[in-house]
Amino acid sequence: MDTAQSLMSRRPGQRSHVSGPNSALTEFLREKGIDTSGIQALSSARARARNEAAHRRSVAALEAAAAQAAEAPEIGEEIDEDEEIGESSASAARRKKKISKDEDNDEEMLDVEEEEEEEPVRTRRGRASRATTKIDLKVVGKRKRKSTTVKDTESEFEEIEEEEIVTVRATRTRKPTKAQLAKKKAEEQRKLEEDDEFNPDNFLDPAFRPVPGQIAFCAECECRFTVTPYSRSADDGEGLLCHTCGKKGAPAEKAARKKKQTTRTNKKSAARAILDGDTSNVKSLQEICINTVAKYIDDVETLGYIGSHNVDKISQIICKNRRLNGETINLFFEPAEHVLRFYDCSGISSDSLRQIAAFVPTIRRLHLNWCGLMKDECLDYYGTQLKQLTSLELYGAFNVTEECYIRFFKNVGSRLTEFAVKDTSRFKAAAVEALVDNCPELEVLRLHTLTFIDDECVRLLTGLPNLKILEITDSQASIKDGPIIDCLNTFGPGLSELTLNGCKDLTDATLDAIHSSCGRLDILNLDEVxxxxxxxxxxxxxxxxxNYGLKELSFRNCTNLQSSGFARIIDHSNRTLEKLTINRCKDIEKDAWTFLQEFTLPELEVLDISFVRCVDDAVIEGILKVAPELKTLKVWGCNKITEACALKEGMLLVGREADILA
Incomplete structure (x- = not known):
């Protein structure tokens, strides 16, 4: 009881010494020695600035209304002043209630005003004239008007004194003509084109932007409205627009956004086409039909006989879109087909792959990429049923065991002339030995990304005297010069293609063996050696x-290649080169390109000089002069090439930084 009396007896201005719990943020700031009084002062200053800006806008609106009323001629019947002043208290209460209701439903009134062509202005007593209406507004005495801000109540507007009657005449506005609307729309479009990045929502200074829920005056029509998060700023940045005025520029802004999105999409499509090597702007009727069939492949019942080339194109498209499955693969099963290539078999089961041999027993060349679901039973079925099979490529068949490979080589025997295997750890020395013993007529052998291909396996390949194409790429085991030199001494004179990419332990001794043995070599790839x-x-x-000259040569990431070595390459193979790759050969200097101007490369179509830092616009223009048939030029990482570089029509320039950053 005493405590209650003491609390009641405390004066209103007296402050209690009892404090509540502090928040985690307050404790953190106190521990770090940060004083929050400065933050509070800054917040109060910003609030005062916002209120002052709102006050200035409201005063300017009132002055503009007064100036417009003073210039307008008097038409119509005036409202009796005594009747206005002597208005009953009941009428005043009703009017006050009506005004409050109108302010609460401000947004709804704006929507109605947008749909109507024109609306008569109401007087204080609710009467409206059809032609014109004169409204007498009289403010008697002094009155104090508080801020229209709902959230911030710290500041108040100054006292407003009005001692004269302001006459405001509201007249009907004519509906704008089509020519006026077209002119206004063209002007808005011109402004948008001048500044595509203009964003009205970010134009107003955030420090003076009213927060949602406040009452503000429209910068265009000067009507009162409630600020929302979607309120737009005026074009000049002074104030916000109401809902009606903000919607006027919406169609133009929507068109500008759509245009910008279309431009961005076109740039992406152009960049994708460049990377895919597609330089044709107009597709042929055949390509359109193939794309349509591939798009609706699930609804196609049969492909019929459309040629092996078109069937392969459809296979590439649906494999790229990941739509090759156990149902769509049946469309490619033609009894008289001799070649089948499937580039993504990740969604096809082993039983579906087995149906290839059942429905197309006459197949001769079979290419299966990413066939990770293939099992031993499927490959055994190929070996026994495909009596005309001469070429087989299996990429990603990691479930097929080494014993199955041995059985397959025994079944197909000497009729197998081409074999390629990739991405598996089960193809080992025993499988290589079975391949050499049972397939002596083998001409093409590609061993790509195999775990256990080492010197022993490579030395076994000397039993293939008819080999014309040899590829050993990215072996996980070490491969030395000795076994490679033995192979080149055996079948090097008849070798037309040699690929030893990623064999990092090879040295110049292998190059000496190539120089002395490989006279018919056309393609040489020694990347990352x-x-x-x-x-x-x-x-x-x-x-x-x-050797008369190479057609394809690749020394990608051979960082020791210099200008003198590049000059010897050009001196030897300039007449026959069709594809040249010297990617990341950073030690090639500008004098090598000066030496290149003394020769002509009539057959060169693809050139990759990415990350050769000395390449600039002058080098590119010099290359175009000596290589008239050049179609693709890759220049990734050559940051000295600018947009001013002159290119010939039809040539594809890939990797220019100016195109990527545009």
């Missing part, structure tokens, strides 16, 4: 009279 030196490459192409 780090131990090759510039002297060894120069020696390979110096006085190599045994």
């Amino acid at each position: 780090d131990l090759l030196t510039n002297d060894g490459i120069s020696k390979l192409f110096t006085e190599w009279s045994l």
